[in-house]
Amino acid sequence: MKKILNIISLLSISLLIIGNVQAQQWTIDDELKDAKIKVAYDEINIDAGKAIYDVSCKFCHKDIVAAPTNDRELPTAPNLGSQEFNKNNTDGEIFCKISYGNGVGMPGYEASISEEDRWKVVAYLRSYCESYEPPTTDDNAPVVMEKFEGKITKITATFDKEKNTISTKIEGVDSVGNKVIPNNVKMKISVKRYFGDMTICDGDKTDDNGVVSVSLDGIIADTSGYIIINAAPIDGSISIEESIKLNDGWQWVNPLDQRALWGDNAHTPLWLLISYLSVTFGVLGVIGWAAFQLFRIWMLRER
């Protein structure tokens, strides 16, 4: 009987210890337990949070995907787009987990990321939560984002030569199948290059016409004047590849026609034109003469 009691107490003590260790993994501040995010839940903060995530967290947590449950196993850090995780944690709890880590796999960021920025990361993580309700009574009135819930069916790309911009337009249907113009959809546009793609738009949102426009300034076309554009909403549900004629491509330009030489041809002082031409032809002449002499020597040797 004593032995059994001993075993039971040993078991319960070890259970207690295990329970404690797990409970101690995450430190949650009492006053933050039920806290809502302390920055406005708007595009600017969400985008800022994304930038921080990409630098500090993506390495372990990988790309976030909205999924019902965490779809990864330790030691791969959990997918923070898990709806389960989003539901089971308050904003304050997520904030504390980021701040203090758990001492095992997850580092703490209290020292390296400012408090405000940590809240922005929380805002970014929440943008993947399907049922998130941002705080409504806040000093900085939060902007509630409209989320496009339907299906994107078509993308078109047009090039505006005058403004040197490329505009992509998406069309879609809502959950019932009615035609709609999807706004607030993040787009990704890139230009194909021999060594990987060059992103020219990463997450800009479509306007009320379903359009995102990006400037092509500084983008160089191939020798025939074309670039190949790849455009897709960020969820990758649909994409297009389109080749666009930016210009007439590479053409022979007579340097004598170029104004760069001396202002412009019409105003070139005659003496300058004459000395330029005589120096040019003089040099060519000397080279020609030298070549001719070499040729003669060669002929002599042949004989």
Ligand code: HEC
């Ligand atoms: C060195 C890899 C690593 C980095 C970097 C990292 N994490 Fe983690 N994180 C983990 C691991 C591993 C876990 C799971 C810990 C566990 O459950 O034992 C985790 C867990 C979490 C959790 C808790 C998830 C849950 O289910 O409760 C949150 C929130 C989190 N990380 C956010 C972040 C954020 C935000 C950043 C960037 C500021 C970040 N992590 C950077 C490895 C990392």
